[in-house]
Amino acid sequence: TQLLEQSPQFLSIQEGENLTVYCNSSSVFSSLQWYRQEPGEGPVLLVTVVTGGEVKKLKRLTFQFGDARKDSSLHITAAQTGDTGLYLCAGARSNYKLTFGKGTLLTVNP
Amino acid sequence: DTAVSQTPKYLVTQMGNDKSIKCEQNLGHDTMYWYKQDSKKFLKIMFSYNNKELIINETVPNRFSPKSPDKAHLNLHINSLELGDSAVYFCASSQEGGTGVETQYFGPGTRLLVL
Numbered sequence: 616t617q618l619l620e621q622s623p624q625f626l627s628i629q630e631g632e633n634l635t636v637y638c639n640s641s642s643v644f645s646s647l648q649w650y651r652q653e654p655g656e657g658p659v660l661l662v663t664v665v666t667g668g669e670v671k672k673l674k675r676l677t678f679q680f681g682d683a684r685k686d687s688s689l690h691i692t693a694a695q696t697g698d699t700g701l702y703l704c705a706g707a708r709s710n711y712k713l714t715f716g717k718g719t720l721l722t723v724n725p
Numbered sequence: 726d727t728a729v730s731q732t733p734k735y736l737v738t739q740m741g742n743d744k745s746i747k748c749e750q751n752l753g754h755d756t757m758y759w760y761k762q763d764s765k766k767f768l769k770i771m772f773s774y775n776n777k778e779l780i781i782n783e784t785v786p787n788r789f790s791p792k793s794p795d796k797a798h799l800n801l802h803i804n805s806l807e808l809g810d811s812a813v814y815f816c817a818s819s820q821e822g823g824t825g826v827e828t829q830y831f832g833p834g835t836r837l838l839v840l
Binding site for chain 1: 729756758765766767768769770773775780781783815817822823824825826827828829830831832833834
């Protein structure tokens with residue numbers, strides 16, 4: 616059972632465009648985490664959102680946690696080629712388990 | 726100053742063989758994990774250890790046996806390798822576990838190909 620639905624699965628855009636990636640679930644999580652994975656490497660944490668309705672900004676990246684703590688979004692403003700990578704959302708509960716979405720493969724073209 | 730390291734990085738082997746993957750973290754973390762990432766990039770938890778004790782065994786075939794000799798190491802031994810075991814295996818660690826907000830630090834992955 617896929618608990619976290621991530622969309623879109625693939626996204627190819629031009630440099631300078633904006634984009635949003637969505638992560639949805641029918642379950643409540645203690646926190647929602649966003650990771651970025653580059654080819655040949657392990658995922659690296661970008662941000663953790665904990666409180667319903669929380670918004671966090673990391674330079675051109677804006678992360679939002681839904682009020683009911685079941686969904687999250689990642690918005691990138693003015694994408695750059697360096698943003699290319701696999702973006703993974705993951706839901707955490709107090710059971711040592713991170714449940715990952717299937718990822719969004721982002722390609723930013725020059 | 727590598728935080729989470731895994732060896733080997735690449736592993737190519739024949740079906741039926743037994744192989745081990747090693748993981749070490751120098752972050753002083755209490756909890757370590759093994760994940761499997763399939764060809765479609767889906768990352769799934771396999772095992773979790775906290776202070777050398779098994780916490781999570783996520784319905785993994787018993788051909789897979791993790792071993793934690795100490796808090797800094799979590800190794801994965803796989804018996805009778807099958808074609809479907811081909812994947813990238815990631816080790817991770819976190820300062821604590823079970824809080825729901827802990828940050829996990831991932832190793833670089835071991836690319837296993839079973840022929």
